[in-house]
Amino acid sequence: MKLEVPGRQVGAEARLGIGVFGTALALFVLRFLVPRPVAMSNNGDGGRVLCGAGITWHGLPEPFIHLAYTADPGAPPCRPTYLLSQSWLADLAVRIGRLLGLHTTLSLVVLGLLSSVIAAAAVTAIVLGLPYARRARLAVAAGLLLVVADSAFFGYFAAVLGEGAAFLGLLLAVGGLLLTAREGWWSYAGMAVTLAGGVLAVNAKVQTLTILPILALAVFLVRPGTLRGAKRWAAAVLVVGALGAVTLSAQQSVEPAVAPDGTFAERPGDDSREINMFNSIFLNIVDGEHDTQADLADLGLPPSFAQYAGNGWWHPHPATMDPLYPRYRGQLSRRNVVTYFATHPGRTLEVLDRAATDQLTARPDYLGSFDQEAGFPPHAQEHRVPVVSWLTGLIAPLGLFALVPIWLFVLVRAWFQRRTALGVVLAFLFAVSVTQFGTAALGDGIEGVKHQSVALFTILLALVLCSPSLNSRQQPTVP
Template sequence: MKLDVPNRLGAEARLGIGVFGTAFALFVVRFLVPRPIAMSNNGDGGRVLCGAGITWKGLPEPFVHLAYTAAPDAPPCRPTYLLTQSWLADLAVRIAGAAGFPRTLSLVVLGLLSSVIAAAAISAIVLGLPYRRRTRLFVAAGLLLVVADSAFFGYFAAILGEGTAFLGLLLVAGGLLLTAREGRWSYAGLAVTFAGGVLAVNAKVQTLTILPILAPAILLVRPGGLRGVRRWASAVLVIGAIGAVTLYAQQSVEPARAPDGTYTAFPGDDSREINVFNSIFLNIVDGKHDTQADLAALGLPPSFAQYAGNGWWHPHPARVDPRYPQYRTQMTRGNVIAFFASHPARTLEVLNRAATDQLTARPDYLGSFEQDAGFPPHAQEYRVPVVSWLTGLIAPLGLFALVPIWLIVAVRAWFHRRTALGVVLALLFAVSVTQFGTAALGDGIEGIKHQSVALFSILIALVLCSSPLNRRSEPTVP
């Protein structure tokens, strides 16, 4: 039996290396052949570039810039909140500098870096699943289909925050599964969980809510071979490290200037009023319901009816009204939450629309190609459309399609609640639901894009749900 242990370890190592090599090779081909693809800037990309040391005053762009070069006379900048995509972008800038292109971000280099991490994360998940090789390879194929799907893959080579959210969640899933294994696998799993947690939690302000979900998941997974104080100490250490890095990173940014002129270092405060404003005038006072009753419930004057359906950046928004400063105090999340809590039918309507947005999977305004590729503005690639095509088919059903998917994952998580797989499924389910609610009720614009993290989470969970379906599967290690 002892002689069999090295053989098993060698087989596991070969499996992990094989999955990583195959995944990375497929990602490279998918990324670069016949031409590089990425995701164009929606107008918010300046934050990622700023975090990488490149000042960029960019508006929404119909084409992809494969290289961003800082102007020689551009003043230095600091982002108002951190996106971990900036860390990968900064590394890509350093690689370009070593190659003789100082202060240049190559999206090709960024995409290759992300592909390496994605391949490693899939390998970690495969190694963490305690099932036979056939079952684990089946899961690997499903993960490849999701990660490489045209709705998600372009974010890896983009100056947007969603890419590192996807990578972080994959790493967290693989890390938690590895943590439950015996011996050195467990320590490797804790390290992978830490790396993934930092990436996912700090990917966007919206993803900061992942931290309170991730913490109990780390505590619930039992590290293989660790018992008693060592078990709890290791879990607390990982949670504390993720929290400390998050606190340090988010407090090291430029103080945000809110629309009312005040400054604060709290992440996202420069857009908090904008988000609430859009939620009010696009989700609630949308001109499709009883506008006067909605305004009264929100404590806004009847004259604001003329701005129904007009968001913050509309040519005629309520914020330009002379009376707006008098009612700015009503632009709070508490006011929005109170409205939705007292109007359940309207809340369900908004949630149903958000479910359709989520299953639509891909916004039509984020192009995939650079201008020299010869495609029209906003043109998109469909090299791997399987998953997003399937979700698009059921998107018109809204909550009638999304809720059953949630139930499948929730039931599987409960059925495997005593295992690391059950913890991972519960984590992905909770992330998907909370990201769904945050994006649906907290902002009235870019609904499809803001739902991408929720959709990615639940799709990864669905793939993992398939792993225990093979009844002949047996643990590969004691």
């Protein structure tokens, strides 16, 4: 194996890092601003992110984006029902805006530029964390840029939705885990980056809280290049403990939400639990396309509820309007839904197959990309970098027949790399993608494409890191 002078090697790594960061940032900024800024329009949930940034907003789903949200001085202060880490980025963008003279205003341009900087830094961390030849690392960088800049994902970075923070957090967590396995101060930097990425990803949405135990296990499995023995485990405990403490503190910082039945929610997202279970039952199970009476009987619901088959929570004629609804509200429980899916494997596979198609579709058609002054029709979308989402869209009709082979491919690659940090990262991404897929598929019957975006982004990151140039037979160039 060729020996290199440490100082020369550090210089080469620094040049590589600066080059990747500068190139990625320049491409992201151009992709974001030219010929005009793009984002994802508010689907109606953006009020939580804005509220966390100190801006009260009660807007309904909108076909256009707002390039700026200005706080109303006369509006009463709001408190979000649960925290989304995109609010932290939005709040930071508000603070940066004040330095530019934009008082009490959230500029999506500032938010998009801030997210572009973080995304470029995360891509750089991943590239520097791979101890392989420069050509292989640059190939991975190109693949990462294609995924991050794809039209299905990039617009979330400048949006008041939670997915953008999840994407950034996952990128940082992957880069941090890879850096942790390197020698010297790289290992300590990797732990810090992992913690920062984990906090962003875990707290991005209630749905992403399930990432916490998976990331914690990955932290314990990665072998720090610098530390050995008790120091290694102490460092892992410190990172996982800090991640858990920050998450617990953040999620408890919001006021208790009022659930639909008028009670106070005890956990984040409990105010929407009944809504989610209602939609899962009346859109996934009692959908009017199967044996409705048998499904109602299995769920413990009255036969008269057949008239509400296929009617979600926000439908003009939902079951909540029925006089019998208060008596049967208790049947709209997570346990009831899980029991049904566990005892009806055929229906479960059908729902999962539809969810796989939603995931590979990649992009919902109701989230617009432009502000109203741009002159485009409502819900118009940009397609500046459509490569990855176009490819997944081609195989989307295959559903599970397309998605399961992708999972198996990543799992096999993770197994062959099991003794390396790359293997741990691939296993982490695989586990996150599968759990996010199942949670979104079975836990809520609406916005399937949007709710599958985190699972899709995660598995695409794994595919990039499955590059043939990264294999256990190749000798690393970084000790």
